[in-house]
Amino acid sequence: MKKTLLILFLVFISYLGFSQSYKDNFNKNLTPQQRKEIKDKIHEYSQLIHKDKNNPTLYLNRGVLYSKLAYHNEAITDYNSALKIDSTMSQAFYNRGLSRSRFRYSKRSCADIKKSYELGLDIGKSTYIKHCRMYFSELGVLK
Numbered sequence: 001m002k003k004t005l006l007i008l009f010l011v012f013i014s015y016l017g018f019s020q021s022y023k024d025n026f027n028k029n030l031t032p033q034q035r036k037e038i039k040d041k042i043h044e045y046s047q048l049i050h051k052d053k054n055n056p057t058l059y060l061n062r063g064v065l066y067s068k069l070a071y072h073n074e075a076i077t078d079y080n081s082a083l084k085i086d087s088t089m090s091q092a093f094y095n096r097g098l099s100r101s102r103f104r105y106s107k108r109s110c111a112d113i114k115k116s117y118e119l120g121l122d123i124g125k126s127t128y129i130k131h132c133r134m135y136f137s138e139l140g141v142l143k
Contacts, residue, residue, distance in 0.1 A: 030068070038065050056082035060092050063099075072099040090119035094127075105131045107138060114139055 030038070045062035052058065063078030079096035082089055097112030110132035117124030125142050132139070 035069065038068055041065050042069075054085055056085040056089055056092065059085070060089065060095070063092070063095060067095065067099055070102070072102045075099045088119055090116045090121035090124070093119065094121050094124050097124075097127075101131070105134075107135050110135045111139055114142065117142060 042062055042065045045058055045065065049055070049058045049062065059078040059082035063075040063082065066072070066075035066078060076096055076099050079092045079099065082092040083096070086092075093112045094116035097109045097116065100106060100109035100112060110128060113124050113128045113132065115124075117128060128142060
């Protein structure tokens, strides 16, 4: 009897879609088709990165795709890789700051957003002013 209930429970869970990655449940506004398309693009970028490990734009673009799926740890890893290759990539700092702030803005995420503005990304200023006031005394006010 217990085995039968367990089997029924597992079938029920898989029917509800819990067999997907738990991460897929974070971004509910994407359709299953959209998630599949993004995962396919991630795979394509992974192949391109395998061929050209020193191209920061490839890491940045794959990081953006990971972020769309709410795979923020993977996105941060890619932004880190992009910044290791090109430490002046303002968009990578900004995106890493947003991924780091997924659940709340922290000193680290705000430092990244501030750095993106200092490197010339204008949107970094408004994001920093709007979300990082609590860190102004430590990180500084933007000029």
